[in-house]
Amino acid sequence: MSSLVDDKSIIYAWRESCLKLQNLWPLDIAVCKWYGLTFGDTGTLTENTLIEIHLVNLGLTSIPAALGGLKGLSYLNLRDNKLTRVPGELADIQWLTYLNLARNRLSCIPPALGTHLTRLKTLYLTDNCWRFKDSLPVEWRGDGSLRMSGTCDFKR
Numbered sequence: 001m002s003s004l005v006d007d008k009s010i011i012y013a014w015r016e017s018c019l020k021l022q023n024l025w026p027l028d029i030a031v032c033k034w035y036g037l038t039f040g041d042t043g044t045l046t047e048n049t050l051i052e053i054h055l056v057n058l059g060l061t062s063i064p065a066a067l068g069g070l071k072g073l074s075y076l077n078l079r080d081n082k083l084t085r086v087p088g089e090l091a092d093i094q095w096l097t098y099l100n101l102a103r104n105r106l107s108c109i110p111p112a113l114g115t116h117l118t119r120l121k122t123l124y125l126t127d128n129c130w131r132f133k134d135s136l137p138v139e140w141r142g143d144g145s146l147r148m149s150g151t152c153d154f155k156r
Helices: 004-017 019-024 065-069 088-092 111-116
Strands: 037-040 049-054 075-077 098-100 122-124 153-155
Touching (some): 004 019, 088 111
Parallel strands (some): 049 075
Antiparallel strands (some): 122 153
16 A cells, blocks of 8 residues: 655655756745655555656656555656656556656656556557557457557557
8 A cells, every 4th residue: 555655755866866857846835745746545545645647758867666656646647848768667556547757868768567557548658669559468469458549559
């Protein structure tokens, strides 16, 4: 079960490893008020669970594997950054329903995302450096669980 203490420590660690986030998230402001983060009640987890991350067009170059520990996260929008890889640990985010990784520098994504993100309803991957279909998890290549709706975007 996720809690503010756990979620907060993951976010603080990400901040410490990323200069752009250090500038965006000042330490004199409470973490629950930091730009692009939404805390709330998922119904099964506490009201202090991080449920949304919306960090668009910030020039972020990496996603920490520790984000996989944000069990109550349902919305992750990292569109228009400079990401080159996605950690397989994101597959551990059991409540994730929305994932936007469009317009980054990704050439592939971990197969675990295709097998473990069973609640995922929307996935945006357009405008990346794809080796196209061969780089997508086999679970997303026409089996019907996620329907392709555009170049490389999926809807359930």
